[in-house]
Amino acid sequence: MSNRRVLTGNHFMNGDIATAEGAMAARIGFFAGYPITPSTEVAERLARRMPEVGDTFIQMEDELASMAAIIGGSLAGKRSMTATSGPGISLMMENLGLAAMMEAPCVVVNIQRGGPSTGLPTLAGQSDIMQARWGSHGDYRIIAYSPWSPQEAFDLTVLSFNMADRYRVPTLLLADEVIGHMVERVVIPEESEIEHWERKKPTKPPNGRFKPFEALDDDLVPPIAHAGEGYKVHFTGLTHDERGYPDMTPDTHQKLVTRLVEKIRVNADDIIRTEDYQLDDAKIVLISFGCTARSARRAVRDAREQGIPVGLLRMISIWPFPKKIIKELASNADTFIVAEMNLGQMSREVERHVSQPVVGVNHAGGEMISPEKILKAIKEVAGDV
Numbered sequence: 001m002s003n004r005r006v007l008t009g010n011h012f013m014n015g016d017i018a019t020a021e022g023a024m025a026a027r028i029g030f031f032a033g034y035p036i037t038p039s040t041e042v043a044e045r046l047a048r049r050m051p052e053v054g055d056t057f058i059q060m061e062d063e064l065a066s067m068a069a070i071i072g073g074s075l076a077g078k079r080s081m082t083a084t085s086g087p088g089i090s091l092m093m094e095n096l097g098l099a100a101m102m103e104a105p106c107v108v109v110n111i112q113r114g115g116p117s118t119g120l121p122t123l124a125g126q127s128d129i130m131q132a133r134w135g136s137h138g139d140y141r142i143i144a145y146s147p148w149s150p151q152e153a154f155d156l157t158v159l160s161f162n163m164a165d166r167y168r169v170p171t172l173l174l175a176d177e178v179i180g181h182m183v184e185r186v187v188i189p190e191e192s193e194i195e196h197w198e199r200k201k202p203t204k205p206p207n208g209r210f211k212p213f214e215a216l217d218d219d220l221v222p223p224i225a226h227a228g229e230g231y232k233v234h235f236t237g238l239t240h241d242e243r244g245y246p247d248m249t250p251d252t253h254q255k256l257v258t259r260l261v262e263k264i265r266v267n268a269d270d271i272i273r274t275e276d277y278q279l280d281d282a283k284i285v286l287i288s289f290g291c292t293a294r295s296a297r298r299a300v301r302d303a304r305e306q307g308i309p310v311g312l313l314r315m316i317s318i319w320p321f322p323k324k325i326i327k328e329l330a331s332n333a334d335t336f337i338v339a340e341m342n343l344g345q346m347s348r349e350v351e352r353h354v355s356q357p358v359v360g361v362n363h364a365g366g367e368m369i370s371p372e373k374i375l376k377a378i379k380e381v382a383g384d385v
Helices: 015-025 040-052 063-075 087-102 129-134 150-167 177-181 250-265 292-305 323-330 346-351 371-382
Strands: 009-014 030-033 056-059 080-084 106-114 120-124 143-145 170-176 183-188 274-277 284-288 310-315 317-319 335-340 358-362
Touching (some): 015 040, 015 106, 015 150, 015 170, 040 056, 063 080, 087 106, 087 129, 087 170, 106 177, 129 170, 143 150, 284 323, 284 371, 292 335, 292 371, 310 323, 335 346, 335 371, 358 371
Parallel strands (some): 080 106, 106 170, 284 335
Antiparallel strands (some): 009 183, 106 120, 143 317, 274 310
């Protein structure tokens, strides 16, 4: 191992380790977590790497404490992250809502496995999609990305830190066990080539006139003053006014929660990431993400060889949902197919935005959906079976 923060060069590593190295490249300062399959390698790697460069790694007593700790680390000025899976992400949901309410930028890695409950600890799943969006109570928004390779696990971890800081929002990396344990080449660029977006800082002096939750810019994101920087700051999970102090009136609640939602909605075009494959003339649009998108791309290639006009929209960002892109594709498509390793979560979101039939290719988890199964669905839609 090296005491360098960024291990520039070509490496063969699995997605969990690539995620850890992405966090190092993003200048993580604080990690708090608890071991859980299949995300444990993220913590193991950071437990070795972070002390080498003077960063702080803490193994917590459980996932509730882990999520609480990274909120504190973030509000003290450190880029903070945790990693978990399955039951662990469920335990983090209450404090995820706390991070959303306090607008504490942080990154939560979820290497998904088959559920519910203990489920399939060592096997893959993609069934936490809706939980990521709606798992905590109340109205709020988060950002979530889904890598389909170890390289993208590295890249999207860096992006997740940047987005979390830019919009003061918890950001999730929704990987899966296949990507977490898949070993491929990962190219880590020079440190000077890695983008680091700074948090918006106060422009007013700490003389009592600064309001830590006053959003004056069009992006609806207030500047952040960290504890210990000389400003008077007050953070609470209660509904609060622009000073950060509790205000239990309905009007204040309406104003605050609406802004928490709107700051992600109005900036969605900057946040959303997708990839197109053979979509220019596609009458059948296949939508997929994560490891399942690898099978989907192969199925599209095989279908094209048989003359079927199908293309793939790979969702790199899961939330916010790319509804404008979906609606544009609907202007030319006859049918949508959604391939996902669950019993139908993203397909329901697609159904909300299109009038065409939406066909699901599903498996509850434990094994990847094969290209052959997706190709069969494509041929059935095309009338070739």
